[in-house]
Structure formats: structure tokens, C-alpha cells
Amino acid sequence: MKTIGICIPTIEGGVVCHQEIGREATRRGVAYPAIATHTPLFEEIGRAVQTSDFNSLAAVLSDSINRIAKAGADVAIISANTMHIVFDEIAAQSQIPILSILEVTAEYCTKHGYQRVGVLGTTPTITRRIFDAPLEKRGMTTVYLSQSDQDVVMDIIHNELIRGIFLDPSRQQLERIAKQLATQCDAIILGCTELPLVLTEESCQTKFVDTTRVLAHAALDHAHE
Template sequence: MSESLVLGVLGGMGPAATVEFLAKLQAYTPAKGDQDHIRVIMDLNPKVPDRNVPGSQAGAVLAEMAGALQGAGAQVLAIPCNTAHAYADLVQRASGLPLIDLIETGANAARDLGARRVGVLGTKGALRLYREYLAAQAMGLVQLAPDRQDAFMATIYKIKAGDLGSDVRAEMASYAADLIANGAEAVVAGCTEAPLVLSAADVRAPFIDPGDLLARRCVAVCLGQEPIPALPVG
């Protein structure tokens, strides 16, 4: 296999979701031996401040991580965390490297399904990002009611604490059902923890896992099968 681009991964948000992303990168690479796989330089940094806390300085930490990945040899970046994409431009400016955008990937998948109203299971920060990307393509966002959004976040923190049990799985499936009941024609896992306990079999509508699609895109970009994303202008 010809030389591939070196992928830099800003990970650890959370660690289990990052490990799952790395496993998918390996699984989706058409390799006959070790040397055919993509070189990945990653920073699995669970010490990144909570992206859901205003003023947490997460952006500064992510920018530092991105610069270090560039210095180590990364040529293109990925972040397997939806909420962290609020700092996508900062990450790219700090590193000078293009980012394979997770939010864009999820929104485009919903567009390709022909959905007009898209339910998103995500943090408040991720919901803001998805609303913008979906609106740009004439799609509407369906989100949980405030009390259910609070319950969803509590479930996410359970998953981050290592609880992948049946109760948590039932909770996550119920949030997806709420979105569908509210008119969602497709459901996006807008938090990378959600697919750890939720699959297409649990959802009565098309289910989009942007993290899975991101892994596929990373392979395609690094192998030259998809164009390298453009850097932001300005």
C-alpha cells in the first residue's frame, strides 16, 4: 500500500469512546499486514477540562494538544468528541492542520438519508453545533425536553463512569424514542458515549453514529480516497 497521511487524534473525551474510535480505524483500514495500517499519533488526554462547563479552558488545552500533534508529525486531525468541536477553528489555527469534522460528518449523513427533521442526542454545546450545520442544509433539529435533556446528561456521566449496564442502555433507548415521538425522522448519536450503549437495533428510525462514520472518513482521507478538508479561511 502506498504511503498514507499521518492522522493526529485529540482523544480522551472520554477514554472509552476514544478507544472505540481507534478500534474502528483499525477495522476499517484495508490492510494485509501491519505496514498497511494508518500511522496514528494520538493524545488520549482525559485531563481536558469538561467541555460542558462554561469557562473551563478546554479550548486552550485542545489547542496545545493539536500543536503538539503537529510537531510530532501529524498531517490531518480528528477529534472523537462532538462537544469539543466548538473549538474546531482554534485547533486548526493552533496546528495549521485540517480537521476531519465530526459534526459535519453526522449532519451530512442525515442529509443523505433525506431527513428533514433530525433528532440529536448530545450535550447542549453539541446541540448548538448540530443546529447550525443542519440549518445550513435546510434541516431542523429535534431535541429532548429540558428535563429529559438533564436526564440524558446524567446517563452520559454514568457511561463515563463505566456503567454500560442494561439500565443505562434502556435509558438511552428511551431518549431516542422521545426524539422520534417528537417528529425526528433520523436519530444522530451526537455524543460519542451514546453508541457505547445504543445501536441501530435499539432505535425505530435510521440511526447515525458520527463517530463510526468519522473513523471511515479518516481512513479514506489518509489513504487518498477522499480529499483533505480545507483549512478555515481567515
């Protein structure tokens, strides 16, 4: 069985991803794989994203992945959607294969027969349209928020969720936004690994594609290949 490596840019989403690998293994009745993790300095990541310094972002994340490889990982995942802006650059510098959250999410959407998919995430994820290509390649179209709603989502993610702050008024705002987006699509991609901590299908009465857990399940599949 292969060892999984997890690059954890944000603690909250990374913990969910790590935990889900173990929980899914239990559900399947299969062995829990060995996991090596590394958390790069968030200050460096945040500065690079804020200034659109994608060369520095790729360098920080590539260093993290290669530290994981040295720790014995056979395959890696990055438990954050926004970081996939520089996925190709990271993969080119990596000593081990990396599973893309974008590709495994698009595959999941294909298997479930979705045609129009909404995307919730950070502003860099949305403005760079990182989900468009893998979804369009599979015949799907993407739907996005108004700028005003996107600003609300970004503020909550950046100032609360990634810091482990979960406020009820913010949850209600996110639910309102998700419900409105759901009227325009078949399902909504939770394109930020912290969003599943506050949004559920039951509370929003819509179908969600939880990228955090989809990636965790794909990593488990790969470990057992």
C-alpha cells in the same frame, strides 16, 4: 498515505474511534493508516466545560492537536462532539488540518436524504446547538429533547458512560428517550461518542447517525486521498 492524529478527550469514545478506523480499513480492503494519539487531562477539560471557560478549553485542545502534529500526524480529528464548541478556535491554532465531526455528520445526513434530524448529546452540545448550522446549511432541521429528558441523558453520559460504566437501567432509559425522539424525526444523531456503546438501531428500532464512526470513516478517506 497520510498519518491520522486523534485527540482523545474521553477514553471510551476515543477507543471506539481509533478501533473503527482499523475495522473500516479491513472492510474496504485497504491499508491501515499510521495513527498518532494524545489524550489531554480530562480534569482540565471537564473544568473548562463546566465553567464555560471556552478559552481554556480551546487552549487545552489546541495543545493536544499540536502535540499530535509534532508526532507526525498530517491531519487530525477530535473524538468528542462537545469539544467542537470551540472547533473554529482550535483550527485557527492548529499546525495541521482538522476534520470537523459536525461537518462530516451533516454530509452523511445529506447523503442519506434526511430532512428532520434529532440530536442526542451532552447538555453543552445541545444548549450550544452546535449541529444546527451545518445541518441548516444543507436544508435540514433539528429536533431536541424536553429539558427533563435532556437532564437524564446528561446524567448518564457524565456519571456513567464516559467513565466506562454501563448499567442496564440507564440503557433502558436512553432507549425510551431515543424511541420517543424518533417519532419526531427521520434519524437521530448520536452526538456523544459514548452513546453508540449502549444504543443500537435494533434495540431502538430507529435510524442512528453514529458520529464516532462517521468521523472515523472520514479520517480513513482523508488518509488515502
